[in-house]
Amino acid sequence: MPLSSHQDIQILHVDDDPSITDLTGTFLEREDDRFAVQTATSADEGLENINDRPPDCVVSDYNMPGTDGIEFLQAVREEYPDLPFILFTGEGSETVASDAIAAGVTDYLQKGSGTERYELLANRIRNAVRARGEAERADRQEQLMRLTEFAGDTGGFEFDRESNTILLTAGTRRIIGRPDTSKSLLRKRSNCSARTTARAFSKHSTEPSKLARNCTIGGDSSKTTATSAFWTSRSLQSSKTVR
CATH class of the missing domain: 3.40.50.2300 (Response regulator)
Incomplete structure (x- = not known):
């Protein structure tokens, strides 16, 4: 920066x-x-x-x-x-x-x-x-993420498009019922989206009803290399896009 x-x-x-x-x-x-x-x-x-x-x-x-x-x-x-x-x-x-x-x-x-x-x-x-x-x-x-997760039923993730890897915060691991899962690997895709990410969470979650079924991530998907967002028990809100 x-x-x-x-x-x-x-x-x-x-x-x-x-x-x-x-x-x-x-x-x-x-x-x-x-x-x-x-x-x-x-x-x-x-x-x-x-x-x-x-x-x-x-x-x-x-x-x-x-x-x-x-x-x-x-x-x-x-x-x-x-x-x-x-x-x-x-x-x-x-x-x-x-x-x-x-x-x-x-x-x-x-x-x-x-x-x-x-x-x-x-x-x-x-x-x-x-x-x-x-x-x-x-x-x-x-520190802000930890405070946010501590204050409410929220979590966060970062999706790296180049490696197709999702890194999960402790709050997200708690929400999906996978406390020992720090990352998830997506299948190789040419245009992985936030919706794909949500489906991956649902696949690995022990409580899929808690996860969002649709969401939007800002930015041109062809240029996005990493995406961070917040999970809540009801919805997924985009918080940041890193290019």
Whole structure:
């Protein structure tokens, strides 16, 4: 999912050399006008900034006096396990890369000359922030589904047209009387529809009278690859179509 064109991306760049943070900030903000770069010249200062106002992404050097980049990363992960953290360093050893991965780094990029390196860094930042946003949205949707199922006799499913597989939520498995069935595989069809999905549920349900006999799913069926919907004890309502 693309980032909003007006959404600011707050970046904290930590490096003990102020000339590097100034240069990097200039290039990044020139590369993407959504970037707002703050700087710190030590890991301790960086932690203070993060605790005061967590950024969207941290970019850190490795070789810094006192606390190095890996130790800084470990300290960040204790409080912010999902915060995007990119190690941007001139230290290119396999040991450093391995330690960074073990500590939970989001990405690892060596410094270099030329604007291409900053363009690559900007792209890595965008990807990291986008991935975190998508993961957070997925978590919120899952929590909402659980609350919905808990509040009423409802459930949900997702139908993947490419694999002809229906993934069922716990609420739907409860409704159809198949608590141990997490998925159902449809026969190969060139144009599986929501009606086909309903029939598949009826086939596997111990209480088919609870399931809807007809339903509609929005969108062009020739382009739809996955469909999510809510089951209730009386009807099926389309909730989302993913293309």
